[in-house]
Amino acid sequence: MSIVEILPRVRSFRLPRIDGLTQWIVPLVILLVWQAACVTGYVPARVMPAPTDVALAGWKLLVSGELAQNIWVSFWRASVGFLIGGSIGFAFGLANGLSQLSSKLTDTTLQMVRNVPHLALIPLVILWFGIDESAKLFLVALGVFFPIYLNTLHGIRTVDPQLIEMGRIYGMRNSELFRRVIFPGALPSIFVGVRFALGIMWLTLIVAETIAASSGLGYMAMQAREFMQIDVVVLSILIYALLGKVADSASRALERLTLSWHPAFQKH
Amino acid sequence: MTVQQSLRLSHADAQVIDAPVDFEQALATQARRPAEQKSRGLSLTIRGLRKSFGSNEVLRGVDLHIPAGQFVAIVGQSGCGKSTLLRLIAGLDAPTVGTISFGEETRAEDIRVMFQEPRLLPWASVLSNVEVGLGTDRTSADAKARAESALTEVGLAEKRDQWPSVLSGGQKQRVALARALVSHPRVLALDEPLGALDALTRISMQQLLGRVWHDQTFTSILVTHDVSEAVALADRVLVIEDGRIAHDINVDIARPRQRGSADLAALEGSILRNLLGPGADATGL
Ligand SMILES: Nc1ncnc2c1ncn2[C@@H]1O[C@H](COP(=O)(O)OP(=O)(O)OP(=O)(O)O)[C@@H](O)[C@H]1O
Ligand SMILES: [Mg+2]
Numbered sequence: 001m002s003i004v005e006i007l008p009r010v011r012s013f014r015l016p017r018i019d020g021l022t023q024w025i026v027p028l029v030i031l032l033v034w035q036a037a038c039v040t041g042y043v044p045a046r047v048m049p050a051p052t053d054v055a056l057a058g059w060k061l062l063v064s065g066e067l068a069q070n071i072w073v074s075f076w077r078a079s080v081g082f083l084i085g086g087s088i089g090f091a092f093g094l095a096n097g098l099s100q101l102s103s104k105l106t107d108t109t110l111q112m113v114r115n116v117p118h119l120a121l122i123p124l125v126i127l128w129f130g131i132d133e134s135a136k137l138f139l140v141a142l143g144v145f146f147p148i149y150l151n152t153l154h155g156i157r158t159v160d161p162q163l164i165e166m167g168r169i170y171g172m173r174n175s176e177l178f179r180r181v182i183f184p185g186a187l188p189s190i191f192v193g194v195r196f197a198l199g200i201m202w203l204t205l206i207v208a209e210t211i212a213a214s215s216g217l218g219y220m221a222m223q224a225r226e227f228m229q230i231d232v233v234v235l236s237i238l239i240y241a242l243l244g245k246v247a248d249s250a251s252r253a254l255e256r257l258t259l260s261w262h263p264a265f266q267k268h
Numbered sequence: 269m270t271v272q273q274s275l276r277l278s279h280a281d282a283q284v285i286d287a288p289v290d291f292e293q294a295l296a297t298q299a300r301r302p303a304e305q306k307s308r309g310l311s312l313t314i315r316g317l318r319k320s321f322g323s324n325e326v327l328r329g330v331d332l333h334i335p336a337g338q339f340v341a342i343v344g345q346s347g348c349g350k351s352t353l354l355r356l357i358a359g360l361d362a363p364t365v366g367t368i369s370f371g372e373e374t375r376a377e378d379i380r381v382m383f384q385e386p387r388l389l390p391w392a393s394v395l396s397n398v399e400v401g402l403g404t405d406r407t408s409a410d411a412k413a414r415a416e417s418a419l420t421e422v423g424l425a426e427k428r429d430q431w432p433s434v435l436s437g438g439q440k441q442r443v444a445l446a447r448a449l450v451s452h453p454r455v456l457a458l459d460e461p462l463g464a465l466d467a468l469t470r471i472s473m474q475q476l477l478g479r480v481w482h483d484q485t486f487t488s489i490l491v492t493h494d495v496s497e498a499v500a501l502a503d504r505v506l507v508i509e510d511g512r513i514a515h516d517i518n519v520d521i522a523r524p525r526q527r528g529s530a531d532l533a534a535l536e537g538s539i540l541r542n543l544l545g546p547g548a549d550a551t552g553l
Pocket of ligand 2: 351352459
């Protein structure tokens with residue numbers, strides 16, 4: 001059989017699956033290479049446990065209920081912190097995007113605070129809150145605030161003024177103008193902020209839980225380090241990666257749903 | 269046959285015939301809107317109108333009366349203040365000095381504007397974009413039906429559920445026209461609405477504009493760069509120069525008008541000469 005005869009069949013076999021599976025090829029290869037390196041002793045188990053060992057550690061923790069408990073605690077902190085910081089950021093973004101007065105009053109201050117790395121506040125936060133929940137929530141909320149604030153503000157300020165004039169010509173009052181023109185126009189930029197914020201949310205949480213917590217994934221990893229359980233350490237890292245991916249996928253799905261009008265999201 | 273019907277018929281014919289029109293015949297078939305046919309349009313009177321931006325006085329005393337239902341085209345060199353005048357008429361800006369008054373009391377829905385850019389909401393379907401044009405009637409029960417009939421009028425009924433981004437430039441402008449017409453305005457102000465379209469699309473849009481103006485009998489004020497468009501569509505062409513109306517030219521040519529006919533070309537030539545100033549030869553450029 002010549003290559004010419006095979007090609008069409010190969011194509012028709014691969015094309016429909018390309019979307020769903022292609023992205024997992026590289027992680028799978030890495031996993032296989034990793035396993036091979038550990039099994040052959042090329043990488044000592046002290047440095048890096050084999051994927052199967054990590055899976056085993058995960059299974060044990062799952063059975064004991066510890067894993068679910070820690071994931072839940074971290075997930076709860078992440079989402080509550082995100083909601084608090086995100087809503088405040090969104091509110092300030094709206095206010096400063098829509099009102100000159102509000103912008104004059106607060107924007108400069110916020111831009112100044114933005115230049116302080118929020119993780120640098122950890123010592124202060126521990127002094128204020130100790131290591132209880134509010135410390136973590138505060139840090140996550142603070143980290144999430146700025147990307148959402150900045151992108152909401154940018155989105156609102158860059159809504160096409162011609163569309164706003166059109167809305168006014170056709171008799172839209174402020175609330176309708178906001179609902180029909182300004183908010184949908186700012187939405188793509190707001191989503192950019194949300195995606196940035198999700199990244200910062202996990203980062204902040206990992207650091208905060210590693211330094212100052214008595215539960216959660218970061219705490220689990222630190223605990224494991226003390227007992228030299230390197231498989232659990234790696235497991236926590238992988239779970240963070242997985243949770244980050246889940247959050248990102250969720251925001252992408254929401255984006256596709258609400259921005260279906262956008263040329264970038266249209267199917268051909 | 270009613271006058272309306274005969275008008276529509278003669279217009280439909282005009283799009284098919286290629287041979288030069290017999291003007292006697294055209295006149296006999298009521299091609300011009302007869303005086304006794306009542307117009308829905310509003311008359312418009314402008315007195316001593318001036319508009320300055322800072323120290324830059326753009327309009328320096330415009331006096332103008334437009335009878336109800338007239339189709340007026342405004343031409344002039346770039347930057348002479350055509351858009352400024354149109355925005356004042358549409359109430360989008362306030363005059364520095366002078367008054368603009370309409371024949372009767374007006375509601376916001378009576379005066380509609382169309383721009384060179386369609387200004388459609390990209391996140392709303394074609395139909396909802398047209399519904400926007402209903403103004404405060406947007407929420408009424410028959411809003412959808414009215415928007416649909418306006419879309420049908422511009423020949424885009426089958427695109428009602430599409431996003432604007434998938435439409436061509438000409439189709440977007442037709443949606444914008446439907447949005448402007450859906451409230452049955454009595455004055456339609458157009459600022460180079462066809463300026464961004466290719467030549468063929470522009471001609472078919474001109475025919476569409478001419479037809480809806482005939483059918484709905486509103487007062488129409490069209491700013492354009494294209495003198496041939498002005499003489500093809502308008503009853504009257506105003507040339508703006510130095511912030512004033514320098515020439516006020518009646519287009520006394522029967523409708524339906526035939527593109528490229530000798531009368532239109534002659535008038536177009538003389539307006540172009542006016543525009544370019546004395547000494548310039550418009551045809552020799
Ligand atoms: N909002 C504004 N602020 C300041 N100057 C303005 C404003 N709008 C218009 N102008 C000035 O007024 C003059 C006339 O502008 P206008 O847009 O009315 O010209 P135009 O005749 O429509 O030109 P074109 O044919 O290029 O569209 C220009 O010199 C322009 O710079
Ligand atoms: Mg202009």
